[in-house]
Structure formats: structure tokens, C-alpha cells
Amino acid sequence: MIPPSRNGRILAIGGTVDSLGTGLFLAASTLYFVQVVGLPMVAVGAALGIGSVCGLLSPVPMGRLADRIGADRVFIGLLVIRAFGYAGYALVDGYPAYLGLTCLLAAADAASGPLFQAVIGDVVPAEERSATMTSIRAIRNIGLSAGFLLAGGVQALHWTPAFQILFAVNGVSFIATGLAIRRVRATATARKADADVVGDSAADVPAPYRDKRFIGLVVANAFAMLHDSVMFVLLPLWVVKVLDLPPSLSSVLLAVNTVQTALFQGYLGRAVQGLDRSVRTTRLACGLLVLTCALFAAAAVAGGTPAVIGAVVGVMVLTLAENLLVAASWELSYVVSPEPKRAQYLAFFSLGFGAQRAVGPLLMTAVVLPAGGLGWALLGSLFLLAAGGTTAATRLARAA
Structure with missing residues (x-):
């Protein structure tokens, strides 16, 4: 740590x-x-x-x-x-x-x-x-x-x-x-x-909002960062309205997320260095987020004690994906940002998370939660798009 x-x-x-x-x-x-x-x-x-x-x-x-x-x-x-x-x-x-x-x-x-x-x-x-x-x-x-x-x-x-x-x-x-x-x-x-x-001069580097490859990376990251709205917006409502369990369970799940992050975030971050490894880590994290969606959907069908177990396991997998994704996005955004305008590029990259915070809660409450299993499937497909978009954008960046 x-x-x-x-x-x-x-x-x-x-x-x-x-x-x-x-x-x-x-x-x-x-x-x-x-x-x-x-x-x-x-x-x-x-x-x-x-x-x-x-x-x-x-x-x-x-x-x-x-x-x-x-x-x-x-x-x-x-x-x-x-x-x-x-x-x-x-x-x-x-x-x-x-x-x-x-x-x-x-x-x-x-x-x-x-x-x-x-x-x-x-x-x-x-x-x-x-x-x-x-x-x-x-x-x-x-x-x-x-x-x-x-x-x-x-x-x-x-x-x-x-x-x-x-x-x-x-x-x-x-x-x-x-x-x-x-x-x-x-x-x-x-x-x-x-x-x-x-380094290159600033005049040789386009503004981040004119770099289509970087814009693609920002959009992909915004999709991946929907895990934040899942954890803090969707999950508490899902526990009460879908699983029909006491609200106190959502507090326990949030505590699992916080403790797991404190224990393992620093360790996981040490394994993410360079462009290739950060892209692979992003894909792994998005795959774990898809697995999380499947676990939550299955828990809703199971009900009772299996639902509680599924919710706890789902949060643990979600937290692992979050910790991997945060480390990968930090490294990836820094590596692909040209040094003369690095602060601008990093600032522009952060807009993906800001957009997620603006749109994510509405997506969770108006679409994913009411749609049940189909909502989880939709969310999982967005995480797959995030993995594919990150891979495609970084390949284009290498080719340039």
C-alpha cells in the first residue's frame, strides 16, 4: 500500500x-x-x-x-x-x-x-x-x-x-x-x-478534441467506467427492489468494496506498466464486469440465500474489475498523451468519467433496473464495447 x-x-x-x-x-x-x-x-x-x-x-x-x-x-x-x-x-x-x-x-x-x-x-x-x-x-x-x-x-x-x-x-x-x-x-x-x-513541440501536437483516436479511447473509457454507477446507484436499489432484502445489505456490500480496494488496489497497480499491459488489463477488467452482470442476473433469479451469496460474490468480482480498470486507465491515458500537451489530454480523458457520472445514474434507474435480465445483458454489452473500443483506439495510435 x-x-x-x-x-x-x-x-x-x-x-x-x-x-x-x-x-x-x-x-x-x-x-x-x-x-x-x-x-x-x-x-x-x-x-x-x-x-x-x-x-x-x-x-x-x-x-x-x-x-x-x-x-x-x-x-x-x-x-x-x-x-x-x-x-x-x-x-x-x-x-x-x-x-x-x-x-x-x-x-x-x-x-x-x-x-x-x-x-x-x-x-x-x-x-x-x-x-x-x-x-x-x-x-x-x-x-x-x-x-x-x-x-x-x-x-x-x-x-x-x-x-x-x-x-x-x-x-x-x-x-x-x-x-x-x-x-x-x-x-x-x-x-x-x-x-x-x-520532446516534440506543442505546435506539432493536435488538441485532444481533434484527435479521433484519443476521442475513441475516451468514449471506450466512459463505457467501462459505468461500473461506478452500478456500485453506487444501481446496487442499493437492486438489493431492495429486486432481491427484496433489507437496505442494510447494500451497506455491507459497499463495505466489501471499500475494504477490498484498500487491501488490493496498491498491489494490483504495480502489475500495470506500459501500453500493452494496460490494454490487456482493460480487456480483463471488462471481461470481469461482464461476469459481474451475469452473477447479478443469476442472483435475482435464484432468490433467498443464494441471492445474497451471488450479490456478495458479484461485488467482489466488480471490485476486482474496478481496481484493475482504474490502474489500467491511469497508465493508458498517461502513456498515449503526448508530452507537450499531456495535461490537456489527461484532462480531456477525465471527461469520460464525468460523462458517465452524468448519464450513468439515469441509465441504471430508467433502463437497467426495470429491464431485469435484459438490462444486465445490455450493460454487459457496453462493457464488451469498452474492451473492443480500447483495443481499436490503441491499435490506431500505434499505426500513426
Whole structure:
């Protein structure tokens, strides 16, 4: 679980503190704004939806700026915005302020992910890039879980200043990542200078939205990332409405997902290096996702105890596929992104996940869940398309 390089370990420490604060915020914020501030639930949901749209629009322009002045500089700037923004939630007392702050932070959050990936690629050796990303993800899961537990204590107090202190702590947590970036940025500057000497000029590289092969890769990744909506949107509803089991089972299944990710994500990430291996891993992960669909469909038919067993096994297979796919997509997106515009390409690649988050929940609730076995078959075919699309896009990239 520990990143292999010194720079990776420094970033992991900052990311752990960051994720602890994020866990605090995620677990307590909605309750605070609905029950304490008094905002309507529908209005809070609408603000989060509008924020998601802002998140779709922000990564590419931030990536373009990062290619000009450095990913580390832009990322630190976004961390400052997020630090003051999340701490500023403590001062929100009405809907306009809540809506504006939510949109600003959703845009900053969405742009930060691919820039963090670019920074890691700059400061760790190529052979440790995927291992470092997946190790940090595993450690962040632990930080999130700790934040969830601490937030439960804050909620139990029913004391408004406790929530406001929580928001301030979350804001400060972003400073930890910023300090970590400052510690390793000298390495990033040196690597960037070396790349500028031997690499292609930015003028020779098309923008990512004009690179048809890369667009194909982004679309394929969006299909593959539907596993996220399966886990967090479809599964809880499926447990209650199809299996007719208590909602508590969905919490157990989510815990299985979190624990398995924390235990094995870092280990699996070390096995994914280079273009060929990341493509093979993507195909394997998509095959496991198809198997997951079959297991869930069979569990719905079986009912009773076999259904519970099938659901648990299905989540374990789904989690394995998720962990493999995350590692493969990080490595694949980095390897195929041309260095002079790498931040732009990574930002554009992240739009696939953003699109999935926008469309996936509706697909799960309006199509897959009502259609039963046919819905699982449709979902499985999308995962097969993801595997085929990734293979085809990378073959075209090699031929160019």
C-alpha cells in the first residue's frame, strides 16, 4: 500500500490528510445544509447537479493552462481555491451562496484529478507511475473511511459550531497536499526541462478534441467506467427492489468494496506498466464486469440465500474489475498523451468519467433496473464495447 518512491510517499501523506477532510465533509455536509441551514432537499440536489455540469467544463481549460505554466503550479492554485472554498461553507447561510460555492468547487475538484496525475507522472519514475497512483488511491480510501467515522461523531453532537469546525478542518486539509507538492516540485521542474529538450513541440501536437483516436479511447473509457454507477446507484436499489432484502445489505456490500480496494488496489497497480499491459488489463477488467452482470442476473433469479451469496460474490468480482480498470486507465491515458500537451489530454480523458457520472445514474434507474435480465445483458454489452473500443483506439495510435 505504500508508494515505492520517496516523492510518492510524500504525496501519499498529503493525500491522506486531504481525504480525511473530504470524508468529514461528504458524510456531514448534506445533513448540515438541509437540517441546520434549512435549505430544501430538492434545491441542494439541484445545486449538486449544476455543479456536476461545471465539473464537465473545467478540466480542459485548466489542462491547457497547466501545459503552459506547469501542472504543479495550476494544481497548487486549485488547492488554494478548494481550501478557502470548503472552509467558506461554514459561512453559508442562504441558497445563492451555497449554489455559487458548490459550482466553483465542483469545477476545481474536477480539474484537480488529471492535474494530480500529471504531477505524479513528473515526479516519479515511469516504472513506478501506476503503482504510485494506485497506492495513493488505496491510502485515500482509508482516509475517507476515517473521515466518515469522525463525521458520525460530529453529527451526534447536534451542535452547529461542530459542523463549522468540520468545514474549516476540511479546508485546511488541502494545504497538506499543497505542501507535499511544494516538496516534490523541484523534481517536476527538472523532468519537465529534460522533456522540453528532447520532446516534440506543442505546435506539432493536435488538441485532444481533434484527435479521433484519443476521442475513441475516451468514449471506450466512459463505457467501462459505468461500473461506478452500478456500485453506487444501481446496487442499493437492486438489493431492495429486486432481491427484496433489507437496505442494510447494500451497506455491507459497499463495505466489501471499500475494504477490498484498500487491501488490493496498491498491489494490483504495480502489475500495470506500459501500453500493452494496460490494454490487456482493460480487456480483463471488462471481461470481469461482464461476469459481474451475469452473477447479478443469476442472483435475482435464484432468490433467498443464494441471492445474497451471488450479490456478495458479484461485488467482489466488480471490485476486482474496478481496481484493475482504474490502474489500467491511469497508465493508458498517461502513456498515449503526448508530452507537450499531456495535461490537456489527461484532462480531456477525465471527461469520460464525468460523462458517465452524468448519464450513468439515469441509465441504471430508467433502463437497467426495470429491464431485469435484459438490462444486465445490455450493460454487459457496453462493457464488451469498452474492451473492443480500447483495443481499436490503441491499435490506431500505434499505426500513426
